[in-house]
Amino acid sequence: MTKRNSPNCIKSNRNYTVIDVSEALGVHPKTVRNWLRVGLPVVDDKRPLLINGADLKVYLKQKRKAVMFECKEHEMCCFRCKQAVKPNVESVNFIAKAAGMAHMTGLCDECGCRMNKYVSWRKVNDIWLELEGKLPIAEKHLILRGQNLLNCPFNGVFSDEK
Numbered sequence: 001m002t003k004r005n006s007p008n009c010i011k012s013n014r015n016y017t018v019i020d021v022s023e024a025l026g027v028h029p030k031t032v033r034n035w036l037r038v039g040l041p042v043v044d045d046k047r048p049l050l051i052n053g054a055d056l057k058v059y060l061k062q063k064r065k066a067v068m069f070e071c072k073e074h075e076m077c078c079f080r081c082k083q084a085v086k087p088n089v090e091s092v093n094f095i096a097k098a099a100g101m102a103h104m105t106g107l108c109d110e111c112g113c114r115m116n117k118y119v120s121w122r123k124v125n126d127i128w129l130e131l132e133g134k135l136p137i138a139e140k141h142l143i144l145r146g147q148n149l150l151n152c153p154f155n156g157v158f159s160d161e162k
């Protein structure tokens, strides 16, 4: 049994089923389902679940780096600084993904390198406050590209503070 776990064989412009991913990376389908539970986004809620190749690459990179340095909720892993850093608050964007996830992007405060990670929409407010952003978060930091606005996650995120 070989565990390659290399994102290089994944194509960004393709969608993959759980089985596809498991075969491409040489990991058990259970492992892939576990990734879905802990943050790998799916394309939509339809069955079979499809995973976007670009999302998978980012996720695998994030996972590998996360072993090297722990990131706090509001921190991101800078590949150039090789450490967890706080992104520049003005550069931070949250891009809507299916299943309640957000793709967070931002520039490293130290070196300006672009960073990526996946977070839950429920955490967006907390992360924003930790970064010393002012609430409510400005619309320019939220990208709902490709998402059905009827299911806009913000209704829950911003009005449902329990």
Ligand SMILES: [Zn+2]
Pocket (backbone or CB within 6 Å): 078, 079, 080, 081, 082, 085, 108, 109, 110, 111, 112, 113
């Ligand atoms: Zn950096």
